[in-house]
Amino acid sequence: MTVIVLSGPIGAGKSSLTGILADYLGTKPFYESVDDNPVLPLFYADPKKYAFLLQVYFLNTRFHSIKDALTEDNNVLDRSIYEDALFFQMNADIGRATSEEVDTYYELLHNMMRELDNMPKKRPDLLVHIKVSYNTMIKRIQKRGRPYEQLSYDATLEDYYKRLLRYYKPWYKKYNYSPKMVIDGDKLDFMTSEKDRQIVLDQIVAKLKEMGKLPKDWDKPTDVKIKA
Ligand SMILES: Nc1ncnc2c1ncn2[C@@H]1O[C@H](COP(=O)(O)OP(=O)(O)OP(=O)(O)O)[C@@H](O)[C@H]1O
Numbered sequence: 001m002t003v004i005v006l007s008g009p010i011g012a013g014k015s016s017l018t019g020i021l022a023d024y025l026g027t028k029p030f031y032e033s034v035d036d037n038p039v040l041p042l043f044y045a046d047p048k049k050y051a052f053l054l055q056v057y058f059l060n061t062r063f064h065s066i067k068d069a070l071t072e073d074n075n076v077l078d079r080s081i082y083e084d085a086l087f088f089q090m091n092a093d094i095g096r097a098t099s100e101e102v103d104t105y106y107e108l109l110h111n112m113m114r115e116l117d118n119m120p121k122k123r124p125d126l127l128v129h130i131k132v133s134y135n136t137m138i139k140r141i142q143k144r145g146r147p148y149e150q151l152s153y154d155a156t157l158e159d160y161y162k163r164l165l166r167y168y169k170p171w172y173k174k175y176n177y178s179p180k181m182v183i184d185g186d187k188l189d190f191m192t193s194e195k196d197r198q199i200v201l202d203q204i205v206a207k208l209k210e211m212g213k214l215p216k217d218w219d220k221p222t223d224v225k226i227k228a
């Protein structure tokens with residue numbers, strides 16, 4: 001069983017690349033709960049009130065995905081559980097959680113992490129991190145068009161997004177649950193450029209081969225059509 005997780009800030013392209021990669025490798029994609037998430041719009045409308053609830057919601061749905069993913073042979077997940085604390089810590093640092101909520105959240109997270117340690121697959125095999133600049137992130141957020149994520153909805157989101165990018169740097173550096181690699185999301189437009197998409201896929205396949213997770217002579221099955 002091979003488990004690949006994607007990481008990266010909001011709008012970096014994780015869901016898009018999850019679909020492309022799963023298609024290419026012939027595995028199953030697992031997506032973060034966003035459009036069916038009833039707490040996300042509440043959070044963006046009143047972050048202080050809903051930060052804790054949103055975090056618990058994400059932790060719960062992510063835990064479900066991880067358990068479902070473990071029933072499949074190979075799979076790709078569009079965000080790692082290891083990023084949850086990054087979001088929560090950032091929100092706590094800007095005063096959106098009480099000390100009781102912080103304590104409860106971390107206790108719950110550690111409890112869940114211990115559960116993961118008892119599962120047949122304790123860690124992902126590879127983390128693929130999509131790195132983007134602030135400008136790219138904003139362009140993608142606009143392109144996708146979720147109303148509550150737009151700067152026109154709440155001007156303070158500019159600070160929130162810039163802060164998020166700052167938190168991601170040390171997070172990626174410290175991440176050591178599995179081998180990891182970075183995709184340059186500013187340079188590689190894997191949604192509209194076929195050439196860029198192939199470059200990204202080649203980089204990931206090369207890494208999987210280097211790790212022994214794909215045979216050295218593995219080639220894309222001929223009947224696979226890469227969808228953007
Ligand atoms: N490399 C890319 N080049 C061009 N457009 C991209 C690229 N990656 C993503 N996009 C576009 O940017 C938008 C956001 O992408 P996507 O939803 O995959 O991001 P995400 O990282 O999953 O975001 P979130 O963290 O909010 O779930 C989409 O409209 C997608 O088509």
Ligand SMILES: Nc1nc(=O)c2ncn([C@H]3C[C@H](O)[C@@H](CO)O3)c2[nH]1
Binds near residue numbers: 034043051055088
């Ligand atoms: N506060 C908060 N904590 C999380 O753990 C978390 N994970 C994702 N998100 C937000 C970012 C995008 O708007 C949207 C899709 O990724 O959901 C989060 N927000």
